[in-house]
Amino acid sequence: MGFVLFMIATLMFGMFVLLPGDPAASFVEEGLSRKALERQRELWGLDAPLHVQYLRYLGNVATLEFGVSFRAQVPVREVLVEKFLNSIAMMLPALILIMVGGTVIGAYLGWRRGTAVEKTAVLAGLAVESMPSFFAGIVMLMLFSYGLGWLPSSGMGPSGSGGSFVATVFSSDFPRYAALPVLTLAVRGVNGPMLLMRTSMIEIRGSDFLMLLEAKGVSELRIVRHAVRNAILPMITYFGVLIGTLFQGQVLLETVFGWPGIGRAVVDALAARDFPVLQGAFFFTAIVVVGMNLVVDVLYGYLDPRVRVTGDEVRA
Amino acid sequence: MDSHCLSRRSFLGLAPSILGAAAVPTAFFESVASAAVAGRPVPELVLSHQTTGGEPEMARKLSEDLEKLGLRMKLRPLSLQAWLDAMTQRTYGDMTNRVKTPLPQRIADPESLLFETYHSSQAQSPRYNFGNYKQPEFDKWYELQAREFDPKKRLEYIGRAANVIGADYFDCFRGNGPSVLHVYNKDWTGGIGTAGYGLAGTAFNWTWPLIRSASGKRRVVVGQPSMRAHTNPFAPDGWSYEGQYVFDRLATLDENLKIIPWALESFGSKDAVTWDVVLRRGMKWHDGRPVTVDDLKWTFDFILAHKPSFFSPVWDNVASVTVTDPARQAVRIVCKQPYASFPAAVLVFTSLYPRHVIEPMMREQGVSKPHELRFESRHVVGSGFFKLKRYTRDVEMVYEANKDHWFAPKGVDELVWKVVRTVDAMMGQLQNREIDFAYMSFTPSQVKELLKSPYLAVKEHPTTAAPYYTFRIDQLPWRDIEFRKAFHWSVDRNYQVQVMWEGAGRVVTEDSVFVPSHPFYTPVETKHGYDLQRARQILKDAGYTWDGSGRLVLPVDGDPNFRKRVNDVVIQYPGQKNLYAPVL
Numbered sequence: 001m002g003f004v005l006f007m008i009a010t011l012m013f014g015m016f017v018l019l020p021g022d023p024a025a026s027f028v029e030e031g032l033s034r035k036a037l038e039r040q041r042e043l044w045g046l047d048a049p050l051h052v053q054y055l056r057y058l059g060n061v062a063t064l065e066f067g068v069s070f071r072a073q074v075p076v077r078e079v080l081v082e083k084f085l086n087s088i089a090m091m092l093p094a095l096i097l098i099m100v101g102g103t104v105i106g107a108y109l110g111w112r113r114g115t116a117v118e119k120t121a122v123l124a125g126l127a128v129e130s131m132p133s134f135f136a137g138i139v140m141l142m143l144f145s146y147g148l149g150w151l152p153s154s155g156m157g158p159s160g161s162g163g164s165f166v167a168t169v170f171s172s173d174f175p176r177y178a179a180l181p182v183l184t185l186a187v188r189g190v191n192g193p194m195l196l197m198r199t200s201m202i203e204i205r206g207s208d209f210l211m212l213l214e215a216k217g218v219s220e221l222r223i224v225r226h227a228v229r230n231a232i233l234p235m236i237t238y239f240g241v242l243i244g245t246l247f248q249g250q251v252l253l254e255t256v257f258g259w260p261g262i263g264r265a266v267v268d269a270l271a272a273r274d275f276p277v278l279q280g281a282f283f284f285t286a287i288v289v290v291g292m293n294l295v296v297d298v299l300y301g302y303l304d305p306r307v308r309v310t311g312d313e314v315r316a
Numbered sequence: 317m318d319s320h321c322l323s324r325r326s327f328l329g330l331a332p333s334i335l336g337a338a339a340v341p342t343a344f345f346e347s348v349a350s351a352a353v354a355g356r357p358v359p360e361l362v363l364s365h366q367t368t369g370g371e372p373e374m375a376r377k378l379s380e381d382l383e384k385l386g387l388r389m390k391l392r393p394l395s396l397q398a399w400l401d402a403m404t405q406r407t408y409g410d411m412t413n414r415v416k417t418p419l420p421q422r423i424a425d426p427e428s429l430l431f432e433t434y435h436s437s438q439a440q441s442p443r444y445n446f447g448n449y450k451q452p453e454f455d456k457w458y459e460l461q462a463r464e465f466d467p468k469k470r471l472e473y474i475g476r477a478a479n480v481i482g483a484d485y486f487d488c489f490r491g492n493g494p495s496v497l498h499v500y501n502k503d504w505t506g507g508i509g510t511a512g513y514g515l516a517g518t519a520f521n522w523t524w525p526l527i528r529s530a531s532g533k534r535r536v537v538v539g540q541p542s543m544r545a546h547t548n549p550f551a552p553d554g555w556s557y558e559g560q561y562v563f564d565r566l567a568t569l570d571e572n573l574k575i576i577p578w579a580l581e582s583f584g585s586k587d588a589v590t591w592d593v594v595l596r597r598g599m600k601w602h603d604g605r606p607v608t609v610d611d612l613k614w615t616f617d618f619i620l621a622h623k624p625s626f627f628s629p630v631w632d633n634v635a636s637v638t639v640t641d642p643a644r645q646a647v648r649i650v651c652k653q654p655y656a657s658f659p660a661a662v663l664v665f666t667s668l669y670p671r672h673v674i675e676p677m678m679r680e681q682g683v684s685k686p687h688e689l690r691f692e693s694r695h696v697v698g699s700g701f702f703k704l705k706r707y708t709r710d711v712e713m714v715y716e717a718n719k720d721h722w723f724a725p726k727g728v729d730e731l732v733w734k735v736v737r738t739v740d741a742m743m744g745q746l747q748n749r750e751i752d753f754a755y756m757s758f759t760p761s762q763v764k765e766l767l768k769s770p771y772l773a774v775k776e777h778p779t780t781a782a783p784y785y786t787f788r789i790d791q792l793p794w795r796d797i798e799f800r801k802a803f804h805w806s807v808d809r810n811y812q813v814q815v816m817w818e819g820a821g822r823v824v825t826e827d828s829v830f831v832p833s834h835p836f837y838t839p840v841e842t843k844h845g846y847d848l849q850r851a852r853q854i855l856k857d858a859g860y861t862w863d864g865s866g867r868l869v870l871p872v873d874g875d876p877n878f879r880k881r882v883n884d885v886v887i888q889y890p891g892q893k894n895l896y897a898p899v900l
Contacts, residue, residue, distance in 0.1 A: 019397070072545035072709060074690060082709065138740060146744040153744055159537045159751075160706075160714050160732045255737050260710045264737075268542075268710070273397065 008286045009061045009279075013054055016275050044070060057279065066280035071272045076280040079265065084284075085165050086156065087261035090178060091250070094185035095242055101186065102193025103235060107228050109194065110201025122198070125191035137184050137256035144180060151179050154258025181257040185250065193238055200231035233304055240296035244289040355872040357863055358793050362409025364392045366399050369783070370816040371413050374490070378785075381806050384848050385855065386868035404442035410794065411787040412446065416489075416829065426474050426836045427657035429829065430458050434481060439790075447486060448790040454480040463654040465585055470656060474830075475838030482827040482840035485800035489784040491812040492831040493821020494757065495776050499766050501752040502773035503530050506727065510571050511833045512780035516753040518558050518733075522571055523753075525701050528727030536728050539736035539745055540755035547696050547707055549667065550624040550686035558733065561715060562602075563667035563698035566593065567659055573835050575659050579607075579668050579699065581645075588654035589635075593663070595645035600720050601670050602703045609645040613637060614671040616649070622686050630661040673697045701725060710735055746772060760818040778833040782824070783812070793870060795882045798858030804844040805851035 041047045045056070060066050066076035109118045128136070145153040157163070157173050168174060204210065204227045213223050251263035262281060269277040363378070365371040372393055379389040392409065394402060402408040416429070432438055436455050438445035454477050461473035481487065496514035500507070507523035509515040515523055516538055527536065549559050560568070564579040577583060583593040599607035616637040623631065633651050640648045651658065677689055689695075696704040701723050702715035713733040717725040725731075734751060736742045743762065745751045747769045758766065763774050785807070787794040794800060804827075813821040822832075826840040859871030859878050871878035 068688070069545070073548050073551050073687070074546065079709075141741075141744065146748055149748060153748070153750060154736065154741055155711065155734070159712060159734050160535065160730065256741070258735060258737055258741060260708075260735075265710070268545075271396075 004290055005283075005286060009058065009283060012279055012282050013057050016278065017050065019273070060276075061279075061283060066283075067276045069269075069274055069277045071269060071274040071277065076276045079277055080262070080280050080284060082165070083260065083262040083265040083281075086259065087250070087254070087263065089156070089165075089169050089174075090181050090185070090254075090259055090261060091245075093178065094182045094189065097182070097186035098189040098242065099193060099235070099239060101190045103197050103228075103232065105190070106194040106197025107201050107224070107231065110198040110205065110231070111224055111227070113198075113202055113205070118198075122195070125194055129188055129191040131188065132252070133184065133188060133250065134252040134256050136188055137181070137253050140180050140184050141256065152177055153180075156259065181250075181253055181259055184253060184257075189242075193235060196234055196238055197231060200234050201227060204231045233300070236299055236303065237296055240292045243292050244285070353792075353870070355870060357867040357869050358387055360388045360390050361411065362390045362392060363411050363413075363785075364394050364399060364402050364408035365413045366396060367393045368396075369415070374413070374812060374816060377808060377811055378806070381808060381848060382803075385802070385806060385852055386862050386866050388867070403446050404444075406441045406446070406448070406788070408446075409788075410791075411785050413783060414446070414786055415781050415783045416487075426830060427462065427661055430461075430474070430477060433829075434458070434477075434486075447786040447788060447794075449481075449484075449486050450790075451480060451484060451486075454484075462656055463588065464656055465588065465654075471836060471838065474836050478829045478838055479840050479842070481829060482842040485797055485804050485827070485842070486789060487784045487786050487827055487829075488800075488804050488807055489782050489824050489827045490807060490809050491817070491821050492782050492824055492833075493779055493813060494759070494781075494817040495820040496757045496779050497760070497763050497774055497776050497820060498756075499746055499754055499758055499763060499772055499774050501746070501749060501771055503533065503771070504528070504536065504752055505530060507775075508571050509775055509777045510569070511573055511778060514757065514777045515775045516755045518755065524561070524728060524731055525723055525725040526727070534727075534729040535732065536730070536753065537732045537734055537751045538753040538755055539734050539742050539751040541735070541737055541742070543710060543713060543733065543735050545709055547691045547693070547704065547713075548687065548689055549669065549691075550622070550689065558713060560667060560700065561702040561731075562696055562700045562704050563669060564599070564700045565664060565667050567663035569664065575664060580663065583659060583663060585658070586648075589651045591649045591651070591655075591658055592640070593647050593649065595647070596722075597645065598722070599699050601673075601699050602697045602718060603670075603673075605670075605672060607668060607670075607699050609639055609642055609647065611668060611671055612645070612647055613639050615666070615669045616647070618669065618671075618674070618686070619666065624686050630665050634662070668699055670697050670699075702731060705730070760820050776820070778831075779821075780831055780834050782828075782831050784827075792882070796858070796878065797881055798854055799860075801844075802851040802854040802858075805847050805854065808846045810846060 045053070048056075064077075068074065069076050069079050072079050105121065109121055112118050131139075141153055144151045152158070156177050157168050157171060161168075161171070161173070163171070207227075207230070210223055210227055213226060250261065251267050253259065254261040254264040255267075266278065266281050268274070269281070361382070363375055365375045372391075375389075375391045375393075379391060382389055390409070399408075399412070403412060403414075416433075432444040434445060434449055434451075434454055435458055436445075436450040436452070437443075439448040439450050457473050457477035457480060461470050461477065464470040464473055496509075496512070496517075498509070498515040498517075500516060504527045506527045507515050508526055509523070510517065510519070510521060513519050513521065515521075518540070524536070529536075544558065547559070549563055566577075566579050567575050567583065568578040570576050577596075579596055579599065581594045581596045583591060585591050593612075595607070595609050595612050601607060616634075619631050620634060620637070633653055633655050634649060635652045636650045638648050638650075640646045649658075649662075655661070673695060674686070674689075677695055678684070678686070681688075681690055683689055693704050693707050696707075699721070701718050701721040702725070703718050704713070705716045706712075706714040712735065715731040715733075717729050717731075733755075736745055736751065736754070739756065739758075739762070742751075742754045742756050743758075743766055746754055746766060749771060758774075766772050767774060785803075787800070787803075789795065789800075809823050809825075813819065813823045824831075825843045825845055827842070827844075828837065828840045830837040855868065858881075859875045861869045861871075863869050873879075
């Protein structure tokens with residue numbers, strides 16, 4: 001895992017070196033003299049030879065200190081924590097809706113395979129998922145905000161309300177502000193786990209143990225419960241992938257709904273060539289994704305004894 | 317070993333190619349720069365353009381028109397960052413688009429615009445004279461205006477400098493626009509727009525202290541697409557616009573872009589290098605302390621000592637600052653060289669900063685460079701007509717009126733700048749009255765849609781922006797003034813204004829660096845229009861021919877007129893190796 005992270009860190013540094021654009025040029029307004037630009041490069045240490053910049057960068061990575069954001073003028077860690085928390089505030093409710101909704105609907109559709117409900121639901125799910133997220137977001141806005149005026153169109157709270165993250169999230173206004181982005185995300189995202197669960201249920205449905213239960217006269221609800229318990233394993237993997245997505249943020253939705261999350265922050269940082277923030281955000285995301293893969297692998301082995309690696313197998 | 321696998325040796329052999337790939341952008345652009353040869357067809361002309369503001373469509377139209385003259389073009393759309401790199405490294409090929417928008421801080425003075433873009437000392441990578449234009453005649457007028465304190469004479473010299481550029485057919489201006497169309501909730505009245513920046517801008521905006529709500533609202537919400545990510549006035553972008561509400565500028569611009577004293581009572585020059593300024597009386601910092609002449613002196617000394625990048629270029633010419641009369645709050649600034657643009661470059665650019673806040677901050681935070689200072693809202697103590705109440709990064713900036721200010725807002729208690737990222741969201745929020753003003757210029761068709769709402773109104777202001785094409789005047793075929801002249805007659809400026817800007821702009825017939833809404837505008841005598849027949853005739857008269865396939869061919873090596881025209885340019889580039897065949 002350490003080697004993977006080292007390679008990711010090195011590749012990221014290389015990518016930023018190759019990226020066209022001078023961070024100083026993004027900040028010092030065009031029209032100011034070249035001297036201002038050179039002075040800024042010097043202040044940011046961008047005038048140092050590449051190998052010196054690389055060693056400094058590796059030092060930062062090792063200590064998880066990515067320096068000071070060029071754009072925000074505060075430590076990168078502070079920017080990332082603030083933006084990740086905002087993203088999580090939107091993604092977590094959506095994630096719960098996606099996983100619970102996807103599992104329940106998928107299990108139902110798998111069990112009722114071949115019915116008109118199943119066919120319609122699969123078609124509708126695919127249609128909604130194929131819709132670009134920004135388009136889905138704009139449709140929701142046109143309908144519920146600009147059209148009916150039921151819900152506010154952007155932000156995490158009313159204009160001028162300010163306050164800390166905790167105060168914002170636990171304010172009475174927050175559910176109204178979060179409703180549209182969360183619903184958009186959930187409606188689009190539910191299709192994946194739904195189809196996965198449906199497929200898994202279809203596979204399980206013909207199993208001998210279910211037929212045995214049926215022969216013993218066990219109620220259908222109890223049989224379904226047994227089926228779901230066995231079909232749910234692939235959802236663990238899916239959950240791991242979704243967590244990774246959570247930490248990447250949702251650039252388009254965050255833009256459409258004016259949500260100050262990590263996705264938008266990364267795009268802003270990219271536009272401004274704010275290398276410290278980009279390096280920090282990408283590295284943190286890499287840690288989460290690699291870490292989640294590890295957790296899912298371990299969890300999978302724990303939940304399903306068939307994929308467990310025993311000591312004997314390792315020695316063999 | 318699998319034959320498809322690379323051996324270690326062959327992999328190492330690939331290393332130079334892989335490493336070479338790192339240099340692809342530069343090497344690639346270099347290879348496509350035109351290499352024109354006298355007597356041969358003009359090579360494919362490379363136009364590197366940005367992908368925003370309708371540039372791709374204008375590039376397509378230009379390409380279509382030039383094809384009628386027997387020229388072929390290669391269009392290269394670039395992201396902003398890649399375009400900036402290509403410009404500064406001079407790897408943009410033959411020509412590129414640019415928009416001339418004088419900095420608001422210096423809009424009233426042409427100094428930086430003329431110097432950075434046209435002075436011969438800037439005609440090299442990575443400086444901003446992107447076309448590598450070198451013209452001693454221009455340099456002469458530029459230097460004369462820099463030393464001239466009589467405004468009338470200075471304007472005359474600037475006009476002459478502008479006329480030199482026009483007569484040289486250097487930059488090719490495409491229009492003056494698009495106009496600034498700001499839409500707002502008409503419940504608010506009394507706002508005054510600034511030429512070039514409109515009604516709801518952040519630069520030199522007179523609207524916020526003057527507006528009142530007919531329905532009695534005391535809080536105004538303004539949407540803007542993006543926001544500074546910090547409140548440090550010494551950072552590279554200087555928090556330059558919004559910051560002036562908090563930190564009073566020493567001088568500012570009125571709605572007609574004329575310089576007026578602001579935190580100063582008066583300013584004037586004693587001689588070519590000496591400027592006397594007098595601080596306004598009765599000013600207070602937001603924490604209640606009085607603003608003293610020592611604060612003014614300290615501000616100057618602080619900037620001179622630390623040279624933050626935002627200020628350093630304009631302060632480089634300042635030699636010393638002394639308090640000459642503490643009772644009158646008078647300070648004398650002595651410059652190293654004559655500095656005619658001092659009021660615009662230094663006074664309009666510089667704000668007052670509180671010593672009693674900044675110095676303890678530097679000590680407490682243990683930083684030696686002001687751009688590293690961390691400004692929480694409580695640290696943002698100025699003397700301006702708004703106090704910073706709360707700042708939430710990338711979300712909003714909330715100001716409250718400073719009732720102690722001599723220009724205190726009368727109709728507004730709270731001003732909220734809110735980030736609204738997209739045009740759709742901005743329009744939606746204006747329509748459902750989530751925001752009162754939009755700091756975004758809309759197109760005429762968007763305005764038409766917005767005005768369907770009974771709550772909204774629009775105000776139009778002329779812009780100071782002017783898009784243009786610039787070319788590598790140091791290489792063929794652009795070295796030949798007749799080619800440049802023909803090019804100028806091939807650009808459809810009407811298309812720019814009527815189609816791209818939907819009529820919200822002005823068609824230009826001259827290459828004027830300063831547009832009519834700019835205080836330093838002077839008419840340029842050399843006029844042009846859009847006439848492909850005329851362009852063809854200009855080329856024909858200049859010795860250009862067309863080959864069997866209709867491609868434009870450069871005049872032959874022995875053509876004395878061609879030699880002279882090109883030699884005139886070569887003289888300006890004595891150290892440069894000829895880029896084309898004839899030994900001239």
